[in-house]
Amino acid sequence: MENDMTNIFGIRAIIEAIESGSTINKIYLQKALRGDLFYQLDKLIKQHRLTTSIVPVEKLNRLSKNSNHQGAVAQISPIEFHDxxxxxxxxxxxxxxxxxxxxxxxxxxxxxxxxxxxxxxxxxxxxxxxxxxxxxxxxxxxxxxxxxxxxxxxxxxxxxxxxxxxxxxxxxxxxxxxxxxxxxxxxxxxxxxxxxxxxxxxxxxxxxxxxxxxxxxxxxxxxxxxxxxxxxxxxxxxxxxxxxxxx
Structure with missing residues (x-):
């Protein structure tokens, strides 16, 4: 059922989703990611206390339908959570x-x-x-x-x-x-x-x-x-x- 979720992929796209206030269920990351853009994402993940999982690249390929995911895929929640x-x-x-x-x-x-x-x-x-x-x-x-x-x-x-x-x-x-x-x-x-x-x-x-x-x-x-x-x-x-x- 994972493919029925709204998935976004690419580090920049996920950063923008977080900063726009999108409700994110989980972020899947490839092991040993590096670079300034990833460190920016990692900072936001920690700041917003988002759930992450380190997964093999094969899973990222599947979630992104073999698109250029840059080692990161996020699942957007289909509902809005309440305060x-x-x-x-x-x-x-x-x-x-x-x-x-x-x-x-x-x-x-x-x-x-x-x-x-x-x-x-x-x-x-x-x-x-x-x-x-x-x-x-x-x-x-x-x-x-x-x-x-x-x-x-x-x-x-x-x-x-x-x-x-x-x-x-x-x-x-x-x-x-x-x-x-x-x-x-x-x-x-x-x-x-x-x-x-x-x-x-x-x-x-x-x-x-x-x-x-x-x-x-x-x-x-x-x-x-x-x-x-x-x-x-x-x-x-x-x-x-x-x-x-x-x-």
Missing amino acids: LETLIEKTMESGDVPLFLLLDQLSDVRNFGAIIRTAECTGVHGIIIQKNGSAPVNAETIKTSAGAAFKVPICKVDHIKDALFLLQASEIKTVAATEKTEDSVFDVNFKQPLAIVMGSEHRGVNPSILKMVDYKAKLPLLGEIASLNVSVACGAFLYESVRQRIS
Whole structure:
């Protein structure tokens, strides 16, 4: 699905895209690039904290369709990301009871797309992801979301902790989905302003994040398998919220 993305290639073109404010998912770079123009690009990458990956030239050739990529290809996000502080203020002013979703370095684009789709169906006001280490919003994400990625505001933050601080300062409680607790999801009050934290596929919610949240909750598992797919678990949490809020 990478070829379905909007790719730009060439160091100068990528520099201009960054300086114009384009939302860039990732920049692919050839190893051992040198020169003044590359150093200018590298400075912008660090300044804007953009995600990069060092890849073989064969991948750059494929992404650029064998055009003159100069050792650099950037993938432009098909959506515009929202400012979290502005989104929180807008939600509070709307009179709705806020419901946010934080994804702690979720990496699989299909899981991400499925979660976005469920979030749209359950009235989530915004999804928050980390700039680095998170699944991108690409063509496959949008396809899996059934287009919901264009409907649910998505915010990028430098770190999930930044979002937690801001949400808690806005009197929005936070609950992490984790098996490292005895508390059930059914004991959480979802009628209050709330943000749900879901972890990555393999690690779950980061321990440092677990120390910050207001609540921790788990889903009861009655079979022999010890965990659920993260998008399924997220759906269960979100529909418990729906159940409580419409009752």
